[in-house]
Amino acid sequence: xxxxxxxxxxxxxxxxxxxxxxxxxxxxxxxxxxxxxxxxxxxxxxxxxxxxxxxxxxxxxxxxxxxxxxxxxxxxxxxxxxxxxxxxxxxxxxxxxxxxxxxxxxxxxxxxxxxxxxxxxxxxxxxxxxxxxxxxxxxxxxxxxxxxxxxxxxxxxxxxxxxxxxxxxxxxxxxxxxxxxxxxxxxxxxxxxxxxxxxxxxxxxxxxxxxxxxxxxxxxxxxxxxxxxxxxxxxxxxxxxxxxxxxxxxxxxxxxxxxxxxxxxxxxxxxxxxxxxxxxxxxxxxxxxxxxxxxxxxxxxxxxxxxxxxxxxxxxxxxxxxxxxxxxxxxxxxxxxxxxxxxxxxxxxxxxxxxxxxxxxxxxxxxxxxxxxxxxxxxxxxxxxxxxxxxxxxxxxxxxxxxxxxxxxxxxxxxxxxxx
Amino acid sequence: xxxxxxxxxxxxxxxxxxxxxxxxxxxxxxxxxxxxxxxxxxxxxxxxxxxxxxxxxxxxxxxxxxxxxxxxxxxxxxxxxxxxxxxxxxxxxxxxxxxxxxxxxxxxxxxxxxxxxxxxxxxxxxxxxxxxxxxxxxxxxxxxxxxxxxxxxxxxxxxxxxxxxxxxxxxxxxxxxxxxxxxxxxxxxxxxxx
Amino acid sequence: xxxxxxxxxxxxxxxxxxxxxxxxxxxxxxxxxxxxxxxxxxxxxxxxxxxxxxxxxxxxxxxxxxxxxxxxxxxxxxxxxxxxxxxxxxxxxxxxxxxxxxxxxxxxxxxxxxxxxxxxxxxxxxxxxxxxxxxxxxxxxxxxxxxxxxxxxxxxxxxxxxxxxxxxxxxxxxxxxxxxxxxxxxxxxxxxxxxxxxxxxxxxxxxxxxxxxxxxxxxxxxxxxxxxxxxxxxxxx
Numbered sequence: 030x031x032x033x034x035x036x037x038x039x040x041x042x043x044x045x046x047x048x049x050x051x052x053x054x055x056x057x058x059x060x061x062x063x064x065x066x067x068x069x070x071x072x073x074x075x076x077x078x079x080x081x082x083x084x085x086x087x088x089x090x091x092x093x094x095x096x097x098x099x100x101x102x103x104x105x106x107x108x109x110x111x112x113x114x115x116x117x118x119x120x121x122x123x124x125x126x127x128x129x130x131x132x133x134x135x136x137x138x139x140x141x142x143x144x145x146x147x148x149x150x151x152x153x154x155x156x157x158x159x160x161x162x163x164x165x166x167x168x169x170x171x172x173x174x175x176x177x178x179x180x181x182x183x184x185x186x187x188x189x190x191x192x193x194x195x196x197x198x199x200x201x202x203x204x205x206x207x208x209x210x211x212x213x214x215x216x217x218x219x220x221x222x223x224x225x226x227x228x229x230x231x232x233x234x235x236x237x238x239x240x241x242x243x244x245x246x247x248x249x250x251x252x253x254x255x256x257x258x259x260x261x262x263x264x265x266x267x268x269x270x271x272x273x274x275x276x277x278x279x280x281x282x283x284x285x286x287x288x289x290x291x292x293x294x295x296x297x298x299x300x301x302x303x304x305x306x307x308x309x310x311x312x313x314x315x316x317x318x319x320x321x322x323x324x325x326x327x328x329x330x331x332x333x334x335x336x337x338x339x340x341x342x343x344x345x346x347x348x349x350x351x352x353x354x355x356x357x358x359x360x361x362x363x364x365x366x367x368x369x370x371x372x373x374x375x376x377x378x379x380x381x382x383x384x385x386x387x388x389x390x391x392x393x394x395x396x397x398x399x400x401x402x403x404x405x406x407x408x409x410x411x412x413x414x415x416x417x418x419x420x421x422x423x424x425x426x427x428x429x430x431x432x433x434x435x436x437x438x439x440x441x442x443x444x445x446x447x448x449x
Numbered sequence: 450x451x452x453x454x455x456x457x458x459x460x461x462x463x464x465x466x467x468x469x470x471x472x473x474x475x476x477x478x479x480x481x482x483x484x485x486x487x488x489x490x491x492x493x494x495x496x497x498x499x500x501x502x503x504x505x506x507x508x509x510x511x512x513x514x515x516x517x518x519x520x521x522x523x524x525x526x527x528x529x530x531x532x533x534x535x536x537x538x539x540x541x542x543x544x545x546x547x548x549x550x551x552x553x554x555x556x557x558x559x560x561x562x563x564x565x566x567x568x569x570x571x572x573x574x575x576x577x578x579x580x581x582x583x584x585x586x587x588x589x590x591x592x593x594x595x596x597x598x599x600x601x602x603x604x605x606x607x608x609x610x611x612x613x614x615x616x617x618x619x620x621x622x623x624x625x626x627x628x629x630x631x632x633x634x635x636x637x638x639x640x641x642x643x
Numbered sequence: 644x645x646x647x648x649x650x651x652x653x654x655x656x657x658x659x660x661x662x663x664x665x666x667x668x669x670x671x672x673x674x675x676x677x678x679x680x681x682x683x684x685x686x687x688x689x690x691x692x693x694x695x696x697x698x699x700x701x702x703x704x705x706x707x708x709x710x711x712x713x714x715x716x717x718x719x720x721x722x723x724x725x726x727x728x729x730x731x732x733x734x735x736x737x738x739x740x741x742x743x744x745x746x747x748x749x750x751x752x753x754x755x756x757x758x759x760x761x762x763x764x765x766x767x768x769x770x771x772x773x774x775x776x777x778x779x780x781x782x783x784x785x786x787x788x789x790x791x792x793x794x795x796x797x798x799x800x801x802x803x804x805x806x807x808x809x810x811x812x813x814x815x816x817x818x819x820x821x822x823x824x825x826x827x828x829x830x831x832x833x834x835x836x837x838x839x840x841x842x843x844x845x846x847x848x849x850x851x852x853x854x855x856x857x858x859x860x861x862x863x864x865x866x867x868x869x870x871x872x873x874x875x876x877x878x879x880x
Binding site for chain 1 (some may be wrong): 502540542543546550552553554562565570573574575576577578585587594606
Binding site for chain 2 (some may be wrong): 763766783
């Protein structure tokens with residue numbers, strides 16, 4: 030009798046012991062993929078000779094909250110989104126540099142003078158291509174997008190595209206679908222992660238979220254069309270929208286399993302999309318719009334170029350970063366930074382470090398501009414140390430110190446050199 | 450029969466003691482006494498609360514690890530020293546790993562990368578050479594912002610001894626809480642021995 | 644000892660141990676009371692309550708429910724106002740408009756206050772996480788910088804509320820050594836609601852009350868009233 034009681038008690042204890050320990054987060058089921066209806070609107074099927082999208086179709090005074098269909102659900106939604114906006118502002122994860130923010134604002138206002146003062150744009154520190162528009166007029170652009178975009182017209186295309194999702198209520202409806210489909214409510218937590226306000230590992234959730242909150246083909250088609258109108262009205266060359274899409278595809282080829290291209294997930298489309306955009310840009314009635322702005326874009330990004338590339342090195346995957354860097358070299362963008370970054374990739378890989386390749390790339394960076402990448406000579410020195418070449422290492426350290434006498438680690442390096 | 454009963458009683462006793470001790474996360478570290486978390490011999494001048502995570506990871510705190518926290522870390526060949534684990538408990542391979550070929554100069558960078566994996570935005574203030582554990586080491590000062598946007602400060606001492614990495618780090622909220630432990634931390638770090 | 648053949652008494656020892664353990668591990672009461680309530684001559688600023696309600700989905704996932712939260716928040720604010728009206732003293736409500744006019748310093752003060760509240764919740768209300776150094780001296784203070792809020796809002800004390808009906812962890816991973824310091828919220832088994840009063844002159848938390856379980860549904864007025872009643876019942880009126 031007592032034996033039985035003791036056995037029961039030890040079972041109780043075991044149960045209790047397990048609840049005493051920290052409980053792990055119980056994420057077991059992925060969210061079901063929610064697809065909006067895929068039937069195409071028959072009226073909007075493109076006719077190759079007729080550009081369907083008119084600026085007049087877009088509201089000039091869109092106020093998301095004044096929709097006559099607003100109900101309690103919507104109120105809950107606004108609260109969630111406002112919370113995301115508050116978190117965005119206070120998260121510490123946004124780029125606050127004034128010059129770059131006013132540049133992006135300037136481009137936005139060219140694309141849409143009417144909404145110039147209403148939309149808030151935040152640049153989020155995330156090294157992947159993504160931009161999103163929230164139903165309350167907040168836009169997020171990730172630093173990875175800025176690094177991959179090739180010119181001002183492409184930036185305008187991205188902005189125009191996202192703004193169209195907003196003005197045509199796609200953003201709102203996608204959000205609503207997500208709410209309704211889950212049968213419960215919003216997934217603000219995941220969306221916070223999706224907003225890039227969590228750490229990089231939250232990308233697992235991102236992948237899940239982007240399946241959850243995505244635009245359908247109709248919406249994409251519409252936003253492509255209206256996006257072209259908006260950018261063209263701003264004077265930008267419409268064909269750059271097709272080039273932007275091509276760029277997204279080209280730089281997304283080597284993403285690892287975990288690093289889904291969030292943008293392509295939230296904006297599903299087939300490979301013909303680039304082709305479609307190009308066709309549309311040929312028939313759009315704004316033949317005078319031909320500003321591309323490659324130089325202007327690169328120039329405007331100068332204050333944050335090294336930051337963008339550092340982010341990519343730190344958090345990117347070797348294969349996909351290498352691919353991106355190859356593309357940037359082709360474009361001849363940020364060359365001294367890119368070669369330095371390639372050097373870093375080869376030097377700091379987890380497996381199969383390639384010191385001679387690293388050195389090669391550092392040397393090229395040096396030729397272009399030895400002052401661009403601040404840590405260039407430090408990295409060269411570290412490479413020489415690993416190669417066993419102490420003399421050259423010392424030389425490089427000395428170069429670093431003479432170029433950056435006020436660097437925050439000069440004393441450390443000097444002392445380290447004495448032990449060589 | 451008698452053996453079975455004894456066996457049950459004994460195992461219950463052991464279970465009970467195990468649970469009793471397992472339940473307490475924090476133990477008191479008394480000021481004025483020498484103690485050696487992860488092999489680093491220090492003598493705190495204020496009381497701390499100790500939380501042992503693993504044999505090679507100890508944390509101390511005054512007001513709670515969210516507010517201020519000392520870390521004692523050590524890693525040998527191919528060991529992770531700031532393992533970032535995903536929800537299935539698997540270590541993210543991007544976590545910093547130590548090996549014999551890593552020079553002291555590279556450690557601050559690795560530490561920073563490790564912290565950033567957890568989602569903090571980090572800015573290095575400075576890195577200076579120091580003597581730590583009677584060896585050539587570094588002292589790194591940095592600022593960071595947590596996922597929730599709270600601003601914090603950090604300071605790290607590190608060195609490599611006999612192909613092993615040793616780190617003592619301290620971090621806390623800018624407002625008030627970093628300041629509460631930093632002088633004692635520095636005193637301990639600068640007089641620590643192996 | 645336990646090996647003795649006199650079974651009756653000795654075999655009760657595990658029982659005692661067990662009851663100690665069971666009561667020790669899931670302690671609802673505060674280990675140390677923090678309960679100085681300011682006199683009526685002082686002004687208390689009611690800071691915007693931090694509320695989130697959520698629900699478990701089939702997959703075991705916690706999903707924050709926006710409309711619930713909004714309802715609960717509205718109800719809670721109403722209940723708080725009602726209760727505060729019955730308390731002698733001068734209460735004013737504060738709203739931070741972050742989007743139009745973010746005050747960086749205030750934001751950091753509020754975040755530090757939340758972190759402090761969370762720390763107290765973890766370390767003062769869960770027996771196995773108690774901090775030995777606080778056992779005799781349970782002072783949690785964030786220092787004189789809070790006087791910035793005192794000057795800004797002309798209030799002597801700040802009253803803060805925090806409600807989560809289920810703990811929603813923003814973390815997707817197991818707790819590990821850096822998680823707390825870096826700010827990843829740690830998963831905990833208990834529901835959480837707390838109310839605290841901070842002395843804005845010196846940053847000390849003078850009054851703190853924690854609710855382990857919401858017996859009612861805060862989406863309803865009664866539920867909210869009940870919760871606020873529980874949280875605020877030790878406040879003098």
